[in-house]
Amino acid sequence: MTGDGTPNRRRHAEHVMGTVVSFDVPARAGEPRGKGSLGQAVRWLHWVDATFSPYRDESDVSRFGRGELPLADCAPELAEVLEACAVISARSGGYFTTTPGGTFDPSGYVKGWAIERAAAILTAAGSAEHSVNGGGDVQFVGSRIWRVGIADPLRPGRLAVVVAGRNFAVATSGVAERGPHIIDPYTGQPPAGLASITVVGATLAEADAFATAAFAMGSVARDWVESLDGYEAFAITAAGATWQTGGFGAYLG
């Protein structure tokens, strides 16, 4: 059987942040609307959505972006996010940006960060084994080996490769479901060259942001990801070829 059909596990799919976040948690994490750790994690994600969504006029991010709300009056997490975004922007030579479409939108960092923190909420509440998948970007917690299929963007319904690891994160950026929603900030156009790129490493906040930046880089992403300590990548080009960074083989399932 797929999934974990054992009675002490549960799966839950929460519609939030414009996508669906899938939880694989111990049953004792409780109900998604309950007082247990699953409920806490779900409420955290909805709070992030309300606070950080650029699509909600009254979110802190929207008001900050319009200059209506000074940073000091925003949720303190926004300053934390901005600091992290600045670091990743510098590390990626500007390919990661908080103004991808010209207006302030830190979503490229917020989603992975929010998912990683949801996983941390479950850990803090005593779960030693869980995964949180935010629309295809996954944080795995637990010393058992987790196996994750990487969807093939050119062949819907197929897996391109299976990645395995313990206590790790997997993020994929590409053109699939949402169309070309990542643009190259230097050209203003969707990047050419890659159909998708998957980044694996310890934390989802970084893996997700690195995947976003690498996808925007296109064909030059390989050398850049090679330079990142602790992160590896697997890419599928628009022509259907694949490449991987030197350490990626350790993650092959």
Added chain:
Amino acid sequence: MRRVILAVTGTIAGLVALLSFKSHVPSVPVAATTGGSGGSSSSSSSSGGQTTTVPGEFPQGSLAGKLPAGETAVDGEAANTAYGPVQIQLIERNTKIVKVAVLVQPANTLHDIQIGAFAFPKLISETLSAQNGKIDAVSGASYTSAGYIQSLQSALDKSA
């Protein structure tokens, strides 16, 4: 090849069982699941040359005419369910099932939506997992809330 045909028989039997026991209409909005195929699903069949592939994770219509070298299509037997005929097609490479396509499904009924939202994801998830070993999650370019229902991750979530 015999093993594949046995698998087709087994999964069809499982699908029929699912259809037999699934009696309520889900409350989730899943129109997007079947909307992409328009009315074409009602006319598709393995012998009719239907090759439409709808966007999303679950291709509909035969893929036999457009497979890369080394892959072959095996059509399952059509199964008559209470809601109409159901037929799937397995694509194999090196004796491994690499993809599942839907040849025939009941069209334009609430039951059709049930099948798209529940039974096929489960079927496809089980098929892929049987070939790749147990998979805990699927990573891919982010899907929207509406697109989730056709994602492989949704198949995993439903099969748990």
